[in-house]
Each structure stands twice: as C-alpha cells, then as structure tokens.
Amino acid sequence: MKWACFVTGTDTGVGKTIVTAALAAALAQRGLRVGVMKPAETDCPPEQGREGAHDAQLLRRMARCTAPLELIVPYALPLPLAPALSAEEAGVTIELAEIVRCYRQLLATHDVVLVEGAGGLLVPLTAQQTMLDLAATLGLPLLVVARNVLGVINHTCLTVAVASRRARVLGVVLNHPAAPDESDPAVRSNAEALQRWCPVPLYGPLPHLAEVTEAALTTAGNQLLSAGLLESMALDIAEGESVGAAASGAATAAADEGIPTEPLNEAGA
Template sequence: MPVGFFVTGTDTGIGKTTVSCALLHAFAAEGHTVVGMKPVAAGCENGIWPDVEHLQAASNIRMPQALINPYAFEEPIAPHIAAQQTGVDINPQTIQQACQNLMAVADVTIVEGVGGFKVPLSASDTVTRRYDTGDLASLLGLPVILVAGIRLGWLNHTLLTVQAIQSGGLTLAGWVANTMDPAILQLEANIQTLAEWLDCPPLGVLPYQAQPDAQQLARRIDLSRLR
C-alpha cells in the first residue's frame, strides 16, 4: 500500500531537504519506488530551485515537474509574500491533488514542507481563511517526520513544534536530529532528554557535514523506528 510522510522542521534552513533526500534513499535501498515532493519552493538559483532538484535526484521514478513542485517563486522570501507579489494564490487543493497523483504511482512519497511548521501560505488580502504549512499537513493527512536542528535552543524549538503538530491532530511518525552546530555541548545528553520527553527515539542522528551527502546519511536513518 502506498505511503507518504510530511517532513517539517524546527526552523528554516534546518536540513529538511537533506533529511527528505536521505529518507528517499533509505526507502529506495529497501526496494521501494520513491518520489519526493516540494509543494512550495521559494528561492531560485541560476534558473533552478535547489530543493526541488535534490529531491528529484534522490527519487527513483520520474514525475512531471507540475506535480513535484506546484508552486515555485524566485525570491527566497516567505511564500505567502512571494505569492502575493506575483499575483498567485497557493491553493491547498491543488497541492493535495498533486500529492495524490504521486502517491498513486510511488510506494513512498516524501513531501517536504517549506520553512517551519507554522509558516503562512495564504495572503490575508486574497483569502477569507488564513492557512499555513501545518494546515497543509492536516489536509494531506500524512504522518509527520520532524527535522530537529541541533544548535543552541533546539530543545525548546523542537518541543514547541511537536506541540503544534500534535495539537493539529497529526501523528508524529518520528524525528531526526540533524547536527547544525559541530561545537554543540552535551550532544548525547540533549538527544536523550528529547527522546524521553517525546517518548520515542530519533530515526537517526546526523553528524555535521559542511556539504551534506544525503545518500551517505541515509545509512544513519532507521526506518524500523517509524510509527
């Protein structure tokens, strides 16, 4: 039966794409067909959207760009502002349909969110209801994998994000500890604390890499721990 997961993070620039790609490689190594999806991308570099490119490279089936990335904006700014400036409405139903189309083909679909869990997606002057990435995750109905960026303050950020995930009625399928600060003190004690507070172990603890190698990091992901 096809499955999907929604990957979110404790902040922007926290390694969601790296972890999403590592998950794709890990599932592919078990013999599954996999595809990555980036519903909303903001930030174009030389005519490409890096997150989308990385997800496509980590997927082992090819799907139309319009399904993988329904909304792409050139400026690296908040998506609802980028949408407003370009006269585009980010339609959750469009994303939902694209996700369903991908899941109909792939064994595993990894949907990477944008920014943190509560990043606004709607422009308040164009819609009657505000919605954010958390609302999108709820609409898609996928269990959530949280990327917790290990740096000063990460315990608080992670627990607040988990609270937001659970208050939305979503399932926390697992979390990945991604080392952002190589000089972080008491790393193991911090991870143990979070594992106790979340009542579940991390799917993996990723070491700091200046140039992350998702295929290599996939070996550190334990899919058997997924809820």
C-alpha cells in the same frame, strides 16, 4: 499498501531537504518507487522557474523520481520569503486543492511519497493556511527535523506539541546542518535531553555532511531507517495508517471542493 509522510522542521535552515533527500535515496536503494514533493519552494530565480527549484531538483535526483516537476514542485516562487509572502509579491495564488491534486498523482504511481514543507510548522503557505494545515489536509504523519544547538529542546517540544493537535508525529531527527562544535555542552547533551522530555521517538543525531553526495545521503538515510524509522513505516503499512486518511474522508472531500481543512488560527491552536 502505500506510505507517505510530511517532513517539517523546528525552523528554517535545519536540514529538512537533506533529511528528505537522505530518506529518498535510502528507500530508492531498496527498490521502492519513491515520489517526492516540495509543494512550494521559494528563492527560485524567475527566469528559471521550476528548473531553478534546487531543493526539489535534489529530492528528485535522490529519489530517482521521473515524475514531472509540475507535480513535484507545484509552486516555484522567486523571493526568499515564506511561501504566502513570496506568492503575494509574485502575484501568485497558492491553492491547496492544486497541491492535493499533485500529491494524489504522485501517490498513485509510487510506493512511498515524501512531502517536504517549507520552513517551520506554522510558516504561512497561503493567506489563511500554514504548513501544518497542509499536512493535516493530506492526512500525513509528521517527521520533525531539529538542529542540534542550544535551544533545540524548547523548539522541538513546542513543535511537537502544536503538531500533535492536528497530526501524528512519527519522531524527531536531530540534525547537524553545520559542522558541530563538539566542545559545546548543548551539542553533547541535546540527544539525551530530547529522549527525556520530548514524547516521540528520536532518530539520530545525524552527522554533518561535509559533501552532499548520493553516497553520503544514502548512508545517512539508512542510518535513520535502521534507527527505527523503517519499523515505524512497516507498522503504519500493517495497520493501514498514514496515507489512508489522505485517500478518503473529510480531508479529501474538502480538497475536492477546494475548501482546505480549518485554518490553524481558527481551530484554537
């Protein structure tokens, strides 16, 4: 049985890539074949193309993934904008069917596939679809990364509420992409507050990584796994959850026809 999930965030800059890389490193350390995917990465120098997709490259290294970059990052876009806007400026058309094709190839040759979105949950991926539409099309559960700052309770609860309309939410990772101010009462109380008001498991808080090394990422990933994420994965596998929906059913049929699942703004969300 295989397992996969979609890593999203409450915003851009919350540390999705760090969390995804940490999980990839920790799972690879356990001997699993880990596939990674950043379907659309922006701010890639035009002269470098996919080679300049730094997030995807980090994920690939930490996962020890030998899949070609064409599968890991189908769309490497130049401008630091939402993927839909960056693609428009570059004259590129993002196709969900192409992303699904790449995902399937990764899933066929790996035990675990971690898919990292861009920005937050409702960031436009195409002219009509968002990151949530992509996760729903792939049939994957969501792991939400949140930044431990004032306002995270609202940001996280909103993200989880919207996500739950279209997908199952595995939990929230409370992260420190920057060194925290330990004197800040919000920083000290956010974890407890999220456990009270957010209706999904909380993993973390993860410490700030002063240096992004394989050792540091592996340690952080193991912290997440031992906090309950590994048990959640095992339960999914035992129940046939997670990737089953991505391998069959309406999402696959729609992708085969090149017709993604219904755009979020037309689904009443």
